[in-house]
Amino acid sequence: MVGIGVPICVQCGNTSNPCRCKVVGPTLGFLAFAAAAVVEWPVGALVYCFRHSKGRKIMGHPATVIYPSVTNAIPI
Template sequence: MAGGVGVPICVQCGTRSNPCRCKVVGPTVGFLAFAAAALVEWPVGALVYCFKHIKGRRIMAHPADVVYPSVSRAIPI
């Protein structure tokens, strides 16, 4: 019986940032950075949302809108 938690691997094909036209490292590291940012920003955003709806939504959207794309684009492979 094998058990354990696997590391998520994300693949993005059709990109022109490298000759292989596929990225694995960038999207995977981007996902891990997204998850780490979300662990902090979603509870904070939910608390802020109670008082300022627009600001709370912006905080909760930050990992998906800024963190993941920035990290994924920074690593071309």
């Protein structure tokens, strides 16, 4: 039997905290990215059929806006 676990992301080498590693921010950023992608990628694909540049912008939104803003907001 295989269990499904929560993905844990670790970002080392940054200067935002004394430990120089972040775990909570990148993990929550990944979860927010995945939740936004589930909604925005199908919408972006539909919009892409009619307006290519707008569809690409919608599909890229989770990676360019959601993930970095959540990851950088939490310094741990």
